[in-house]
Amino acid sequence: MEYMNKTIEEIHESLINGEVTVKELIEESLKKSHEVNDKCNAFVTILDDAKEVEVTDNLLSGIPYGIKDNYSTKGILSTGSSNTLKDYIPFFTATAIKNLEKAHAIAVNKTVLDEFGMGGTGTTGHTGVVKNPWDLSRMCAGSSAGSASAVAAGVYPYATGSDTGDSIRKPAAYTGTVGYKPTYGMISRYGLFAFASSLDHCGVITRSVKDAAIVVDNMKGIDKNDMTSWDSSNIHLYDSIDSNIKNKKLCYIKELCNIENYPNASDELKKHLENFKQTINKCREIGMEVEEESVDKTLLEAIASTYVVISCAEATSNMSNLTGIIFGPRGEGKNYIEMMKNYRTEGFSPLIKRRFVIGSYVLQAENKDKYFHNAQRVRRLIVDTWNKLYEKYDAIILPVGSGPAKHLDGSLDILDKNTSALEEHLQVGNFGGFPSITIPNGFVNNLPVGVNITGKCYDDINVLNIAYALENSMNYKNQIAKEVK
């Protein structure tokens, strides 16, 4: 009998009934960790000595889970999937992980990410490429690639993620899982390795909306160590989802969703958008109103560059602490400047270096207004546009990406610059700090695809409820990856 492929409620029930012990759960999860690591390369560290804990009333107690390796974990290697921290063992634990510890959750591994969360492919971690358990020739997307891969493969019911652009919500779509990032500041970022602080969110990858609610209920909370965290003690996500979606109104943006906008659409994109249409019909069938809205194309096309400018600028500053002097493998050199230079030159992957150059460039005195300040202004315009829609609608529903998971061999995918906004629109959720969830909504060529629901700030319950009702109307809840190739 296997348990790690079940929902949190089911596993909890089995623990309470004595059908299974915590020890057996850990053993099962560790065994699967090793199997999945061999196949998908999902983990930086597998915690073979994971300790049993007492089962309590808390739904998470005694149940194994995974931690993305950019969360600081006391006494446990925390690398951010970077060579610059390949030997770094922190002496403090991130608040969100501490909260899970308090719930008696059991961490069994640390999952691979794109180096410091900067990447959307799951291919830039220092331990190598993460593969998609549905099709090993495809990526999981990123940066929470290991977490998505493991949850999809049934290693455990959930793993933490972090999301600066779409790092939880896109891997969820590519792996047929649920990816949820709550409103900015609901979960403390203390102990999460910073990428771009104004965009960084903690969140979770699960296999059902309810599980996502349970996990975030336990991760969240105001934290004296994070000034951007806020008191959500009156918000009980799990207790509040009841699939009552009467009078709920959604909208989608036609410039993103209509196939006419993509003259060179691939077969996958066509199927993906057709599938999205069916999901919209589902929404209507179960009693929600869905309207089509129009957003200025120029603004939509500015999303990606706005994101690049802001995230790279913040990243280059945030990662200036990585000098190899205080922590990390110290570089060789005649003086501190050489030591630092060598450490950074050898430690960072080319992708990150490219982003640092962009970040420095846009912050230079002579460029700052043109790039950085303009990006801030566009960010504001985009957020205002979304907030305007929230005056009329409970949430915005949009397809995730332009189809199923892309190939690891990039030459197999056709580049279509028309789909840039479709690929990147989830970043708006980070611009505004909006609660945002991706759930699976079907298959294209036997591979999972996802749909995203994003609402206004502090309206997490509403967003989860809509996602929950929609999930219930479809057949993809708690699906485990079946290797198709």
Place this chain on the structure above:
Amino acid sequence: MDKYKVIIGLEMHCEISETNTKVFSSAENSYNDTPNSNVRPLDMAFPGTLPVVNKEAVKKALMISIALNCKQPEYLYFERKNYYYPDLPKGFQITQETKPAPIGIYGELVYECNGEKKKARINNIHLEEDAASTDHHTTFSTIDYNRAGVPLLELVTEPDFHSSDEAVSFLEAMRSIYKYANVSEADSRKGQIRCDVNVSIMDANLDETDPKNYGTKVEIKNVNSFSGVRDAINYEIKRQIELKETNKYDEMTQQTRRFDETSISTIYMRSKVDAIDYKYFVEPNIPKFKIDPNWIEEIKTLIPTFALQRKENYINNYNLSDYDATILVKEKEVSDYFEETIKLGCNPKSSANWLTSIILGHLNKYELSIKDIYLTPAMLVDLIKMIDDGKISSKQGKQVFYKVLEDKKEPAEIVKEQGMEQIGDEETIREIVVPIIEQHLELIEEYRKGRNVFDFFVGQVMKQTRGKANPSTTAKIIKEEIEKR
């Protein structure tokens, strides 16, 4: 010298020493500890740490902003100043720039220079974090992170000073304000005060209100004492005049120099064209903070009257000399002590005399603070009253003072114990005088013959009363009793 006008601007850094913790971390803010003992993860920039603003530091900064008649911002922001240096573990300093507005802009301070009142305009004052301190040895350097994150106020003046005297007087006035407001010990020996000095010269016949007429600005960095400021300015004036006189001034570029304490000279560091681009941007981890006008009002009530105003009050209303008043206001504790005695009804002159001569003499001799001694203002008032009432002589008063400090007892108690209390009551004295006269009636005869017998009788009375009888009363009674016979 008269051919040229000197234009000086100051940047004064002063650590806020009087908060419990650092400005963005919960580490203790104290100077005299073992190196690297007041350190939290943030102070060494461990991955995942976040800054949390210390409200007490903001309050102290606002206090100085208000005291300098600056405008306070509606919202508080912090910015990142990005640069690499071994004493800056994050790779950026959290500080404030002029846009958005820092803790104070456009103020002014009236200060005294060689007995003359002058006014200096303040461009801005901002709150930031200090860097770690480094010590350079012959083959290695050490870093102490105790100082990393200590709150620091940077005050930038307009170029309103024309001599080293003015500049140093201004700095002295600021130091006094920092101490009076209980913001900082402002001790340059502890490295709590550091200055950057801008010096330029211009032809004396030009209009100095027009910045176009200013000469080439030379910035002297990191001058760590007021005498250093004086020396650096004087050296720089001399150097620049020499360049003028030898027609080399026009070749001098706008530049940064450093002050060398050993040679008492300034040394070229870099030209303005090599200035560092700090790539400032708003610190995303500190949400903008609305400064409540009620809070400002509350802080206003906590600002004490400063030295200059107190001094004027003492001279004009208590008729103290400029010299005494200057001494009394030098330390706020002494001035507060003085004012307390007056509140208790003491004569200002007597109190001032006691403080400036005996008490401060004692404090200086033993390097004590007025808070360290047992004698409270109320005790001093009692002591002075006993002297004024003729209960004890002023010579005895001094003995009582030292005895109070030594035995930690009230002055009255000491007087009693030591039997110092004078007998001033006429009837009591008469009861002593009469028997003595009656035993020496023969002397009355002598008296009538013109011999001086008073000294003998007074001596006898003093012998019997062990010197406690009031001498003038005793003489009066003796005379009366002799005349009677």
